[in-house]
Amino acid sequence: MKKIIRIAYLPQTSFFMKLLDGVATSKLIKQEIAAAVLEMKAAGKKVPHLAAVLVGNDGASLTYVGSKVKSCEEVGFHSTLIHKEADVTEAELLDIVQKLNSDPEIDGYILQLPFPKHIDEHKILLAVDPKKDVDGFHPENVGRMALGLECYLPATPAGIIELLRRYEVPTEGKNCVVIGRSHIVGLPMAILLQRNGYPGNCTVTITHSKTTNLKELCLKADIIVAAIGKPEYVTGDMVKDGAVVIDVGITRITDTTKKSGFRLAGDVHFESVAPKCSFITPVPGGVGPMTIVSLMGNTLLAAQKRS
Amino acid sequence: MKKIIRIAYLPQTSFFMKLLDGVATSKLIKQEIAAAVLEMKAAGKKVPHLAAVLVGNDGASLTYVGSKVKSCEEVGFHSTLIHKEADVTEAELLDIVQKLNSDPEIDGYILQLPFPKHIDEHKILLAVDPKKDVDGFHPENVGRMALGLECYLPATPAGIIELLRRYEVPTEGKNCVVIGRSHIVGLPMAILLQRNGYPGNCTVTITHSKTTNLKELCLKADIIVAAIGKPEYVTGDMVKDGAVVIDVGITRITDTTKKSGFRLAGDVHFESVAPKCSFITPVPGGVGPMTIVSLMGNTLLAAQKRS
Numbered sequence: 001m002k003k004i005i006r007i008a009y010l011p012q013t014s015f016f017m018k019l020l021d022g023v024a025t026s027k028l029i030k031q032e033i034a035a036a037v038l039e040m041k042a043a044g045k046k047v048p049h050l051a052a053v054l055v056g057n058d059g060a061s062l063t064y065v066g067s068k069v070k071s072c073e074e075v076g077f078h079s080t081l082i083h084k085e086a087d088v089t090e091a092e093l094l095d096i097v098q099k100l101n102s103d104p105e106i107d108g109y110i111l112q113l114p115f116p117k118h119i120d121e122h123k124i125l126l127a128v129d130p131k132k133d134v135d136g137f138h139p140e141n142v143g144r145m146a147l148g149l150e151c152y153l154p155a156t157p158a159g160i161i162e163l164l165r166r167y168e169v170p171t172e173g174k175n176c177v178v179i180g181r182s183h184i185v186g187l188p189m190a191i192l193l194q195r196n197g198y199p200g201n202c203t204v205t206i207t208h209s210k211t212t213n214l215k216e217l218c219l220k221a222d223i224i225v226a227a228i229g230k231p232e233y234v235t236g237d238m239v240k241d242g243a244v245v246i247d248v249g250i251t252r253i254t255d256t257t258k259k260s261g262f263r264l265a266g267d268v269h270f271e272s273v274a275p276k277c278s279f280i281t282p283v284p285g286g287v288g289p290m291t292i293v294s295l296m297g298n299t300l301l302a303a304q305k306r307s
Numbered sequence: 308m309k310k311i312i313r314i315a316y317l318p319q320t321s322f323f324m325k326l327l328d329g330v331a332t333s334k335l336i337k338q339e340i341a342a343a344v345l346e347m348k349a350a351g352k353k354v355p356h357l358a359a360v361l362v363g364n365d366g367a368s369l370t371y372v373g374s375k376v377k378s379c380e381e382v383g384f385h386s387t388l389i390h391k392e393a394d395v396t397e398a399e400l401l402d403i404v405q406k407l408n409s410d411p412e413i414d415g416y417i418l419q420l421p422f423p424k425h426i427d428e429h430k431i432l433l434a435v436d437p438k439k440d441v442d443g444f445h446p447e448n449v450g451r452m453a454l455g456l457e458c459y460l461p462a463t464p465a466g467i468i469e470l471l472r473r474y475e476v477p478t479e480g481k482n483c484v485v486i487g488r489s490h491i492v493g494l495p496m497a498i499l500l501q502r503n504g505y506p507g508n509c510t511v512t513i514t515h516s517k518t519t520n521l522k523e524l525c526l527k528a529d530i531i532v533a534a535i536g537k538p539e540y541v542t543g544d545m546v547k548d549g550a551v552v553i554d555v556g557i558t559r560i561t562d563t564t565k566k567s568g569f570r571l572a573g574d575v576h577f578e579s580v581a582p583k584c585s586f587i588t589p590v591p592g593g594v595g596p597m598t599i600v601s602l603m604g605n606t607l608l609a610a611q612k613r614s
Contacts, residue, residue, distance in 0.1 A: 138450070139447050139450030139454055142449070143446030143448065144446040146450070146490070147449055148490075172517050173518065181501055181503075183455075191453075191494070191498075194488055194497075194513045195488075196517075201517040203513070203520070203524070204512065204513050205513075206510070206511050208508070208510075210479050210508040210510070211510040213482070213510070217510070
């Protein structure tokens with residue numbers, strides 16, 4: 001929230017720029033989910049239950065899983081963390097997955113990636129029951145998304161779509177450039193934004209490391225989704241006036257002016273880009289909180305479908 | 308083949324334009340598949356067996372299924388046509404699908420769409436065993452394609468990719484515009500062309516009925532894939548010099564100069580577009596024959612995986 005307040009005083013901020021506030025929006029959605037959980041309880045139904053499988057002690061993974069567990073508490077879900085040492089075998093993980101698949105108490109679960117290198121992530125992922133795959137990473141869910149069938153949408157793209165919807169950002173016929181083609185953000189984002197519906201009906205260009213004319217493409221874009229993991233890569237000279245900019249990146253970069261010695265940067269150079277935008281997501285406080293709340297939404301859906 | 312010969316005499320044909328000849332290429336691939344079948348026989352293995360489910364008597368569907376059965380004969384596959392009247396029930400079709408799923412003699416099968424309106428196509432499609440889904444339409448295959456995992460690619464996009472590969476058409480870093488976002492051509496084509504590999508690594512823009520600036524986008528495109536089903540929609544003034552143009556459309560249009568009273572037209576106005584192209588697919592004789600041969604390739608793959 002600190003960042004948001006600071007931005008309001010930037011002298012070059014154009015009068016029409018609006019922040020897509022992921023903190024406020026995700027709070028609202030959490031309240032909606034909490035209300036739905038109370039209704040389920042009142043109807044004598046089981047409370048939604050999310051499990052997470054964590055391997056090893058990677059700092060970022062611990063933080064992410066911690067946030068997810070905390071969010072479960074906030075909305076009234078049960079949660080179970082299955083934490084294994086980094087030397088766990090593939091067979092042990094497959095066994096855990098099988099047990100989660102058949103456990104009627106668990107509505108959905110996630111594998112907190114990355115796993116250590118001796119584990120074949122795809123092999124484990126393919127063993128997840130698509131009906132419990134609340135991360136939306138199983139091929140069946142990815143395919144259902146592409147075909148417009150009911151599915152669990154991957155959390156980050158779902159969060160962005162929800163943010164666009166809640167702020168009523170116009171998308172139909174807009175030129176959208178997605179920077180990055182990852183399986184968990186860039187590609188699903190492109191698929192969702194081109195589909196026939198709202199938000200959607202964009203003319204979507206998907207760009208990546210082999211793209212030769214990114215600046216030119218960005219300058220024509222009405223909507224830019226930056227998901228490359230390169231801090232402050234998208235700068236003001238790449239963005240046209242009135243653009244909508246969604247910043248998926250979040251990287252720690254050194255900042256000696258901070259007590260901590262670092263600050264969090266997005267893929268977008270906020271100071272130069274924000275003044276040109278009609279809408280922009282801040283980092284932190286934009287896409288991040290929406291991602292977690294989308295996972296909660298998928299878990300609620302899983303529980304409702306099973307009850 | 309007649310059309311190809313005629314084109315060679317067009318006065319405005321630029322010297323560097325090359326036809327992507329689907330007839331010749333598909334013949335070559337059929338020979339390769341036939342050789343693989345002979346090898347399987349020699350090794351005492353079962354010959355690949357494709358089944359097709361056809362409902363009703365739609366003329367186009369009858370023609371397509373007929374071509375598929377004929378292609379099976381040409382490459383040495385067994386084939387089975389299951390032809391039901393238009394009043395078949397959903398339950399009967401589901402029963403057929405279950406039998407095909409469990410029949411060890413059948414390696415793969417296709418549902419010849421469209422089905423009559425009283426049948427929920429998605430319901431039937433979702434019942435197909437993804438391992439026998441040689442059309443690549445089941446969500447699990449679509450998802451596996453998006454994630455770059457082994458799968459059955461949908462036949463038309465697979466045929467186009469193979470044509471680009473065999474003609475060694477450069478794709479990396481090229482700007483590609485896909486016109487049309489159908490689940491069986493446009494969207495998978497966009498996904499395949501953006502992936503990291505060859506053919507691939509294109510900067511892909513997916514356009515559709517809500518796109519506002521198609522001409523402008525096409526004029527910047529190195530590669531255009533036209534899959535909209537509107538005859539001769541892409542005209543010479545929309546294409547830049549040296550472009551690669553892939554024409555997926557095939558529509559009968561009235562032509563009183565022909566004995567038959569009609570001719571086949573693609574989505575591309577060949578006469579005005581071809582002279583500007585480095586490569587172009589003719590219609591007929593381009594994408595069409597490649598589509599059927601891709602289905603044969605998927606069936607061979609299915610048989611090899613099961614044997």
